[in-house]
Amino acid sequence: MxxxxxxxxxxxxxxxxxxxxxxxxxxxxxxxxxxxxxxxxxxxxxxxxxxxxxxxxxxxxxxxxxxxxxxxxxxxxxxxxxxxxxxxxxxxxxxxxxxxxxxxxxxxxxxxxxxxxxxxxxxxxxxxxxxxxxxxxxxxxxxxxxxxxxxxxxxxxxxxxxxxxxxxxxxxxxxxxxxxxxxxxxxxxxxxxxxxxxxxxxxxIGRAPPREILKKVMNKVLEFQEVRDVNVFNASMITEDEYMLILEVEVDKDMEVEDAEKLSARIEEEVKRVEPRFKHVVIEFVSERAGPKTYGEIIKQIDGVDEE
Structure with a gap:
């Protein structure tokens, strides 16, 4: 013990x-x-x-x-x-x-x-x-x-x-x-x-971290020029000092695997710099899709998160 x-x-x-x-x-x-x-x-x-x-x-x-x-x-x-x-x-x-x-x-x-x-x-x-x-x-x-x-x-x-x-x-x-x-x-x-x-x-039950943390992380992800859109943004508390983040990010369809791996590492590094309690960051890349961007809807959902 x-x-x-x-x-x-x-x-x-x-x-x-x-x-x-x-x-x-x-x-x-x-x-x-x-x-x-x-x-x-x-x-x-x-x-x-x-x-x-x-x-x-x-x-x-x-x-x-x-x-x-x-x-x-x-x-x-x-x-x-x-x-x-x-x-x-x-x-x-x-x-x-x-x-x-x-x-x-x-x-x-x-x-x-x-x-x-x-x-x-x-x-x-x-x-x-x-x-x-x-x-x-x-x-x-x-x-x-x-x-x-x-x-x-x-x-x-x-x-x-x-x-x-x-x-x-x-x-x-x-x-x-x-x-x-x-x-x-x-x-x-x-x-x-x-x-x-x-x-x-x-x-x-895996509640999301506070709203301000989510907004900072989302804004940081969108700052990357290679990121065209964010389709999935799921953040959850494992404990009060250990968070997990799951992202689905749209990038250029011609991006090489090596470049995608480097981008993944950079995003993970920046997320942990913004909020060190994100111990687990999972990123999935998909080809850029036609149609309206979805990150705006995610930001609206983040704004609706209740503060503690």
Missing amino acids: HCFGDTGELHPILVLFLINLASAILKYISVTGTNAMSAFLDLLNDVGDSVGLGLLLVGLRYWRMRQNMFYPFGARRALYVLGLLSIMIFSGLLFGVALFKAASILSGSTGLVVEIYSVVVFLIAFAINIAGLIYIYIHSRGSNRDPALSGGMLDSISDTAGSSLALFTLITRNILLDVVGSLVLTGVILISGITIGYRYFQVL
Whole structure:
């Protein structure tokens, strides 16, 4: 399992897994001294994150699997499959548990019980959550962003917000704040899970890269004097930092094979220069055809691509 980066340091996903695991253990100790729903829900959130990060660590085992006949693009998309799976399971679980707990508290008359050690231990766990947020922020700023960290910043912010709500509830011992805060926290977690899951889903179904990237690449291809028209322009995300482009380009019918090979190499080089994330460029040349040019229609379709 690739738990270490290229420099020998721990992989960020492993660091986040250890942070969430430590936080979950401390929050488990904390909830033994309180019946606050927000603290219990925050514990479940950390447990869910730990399991999800554990699944991503399993996916990292296939992260650098070499391309072969069975995995022509490697197995990097395993990260998105496992990430989406964990989001589907635990976002729904947390939402259901939160509603059940809220209903049970509202129907009862028991006040909020909070032991001193519960607040202290939870405060330590909250400090660990802050450290995790700072860590993911630092590692998400790099130009060579790790797709395994996709959505990590949003998830860390929601975790920290949830922990702050739970901690404030423990300090104030306000049962109404506990119920309302927990429901708000549940909504934040659910929205965060849906947002991140939607991004993973788009990658898995092979969504096109952003519109501006497509326009730049299309314009660059049309700059070549040998290119008469572009009939096919299909771009797809394999992962968030690995794109594939398939082109069908019209050229002069008398072009020699050697010249076509040189032109193919030049186009591929320029495409990768415009956007380095295009790791796979497939170009097919056909003889110039009579009739209206088709590249204009392709440009209109590109203009209709929704921006992220």
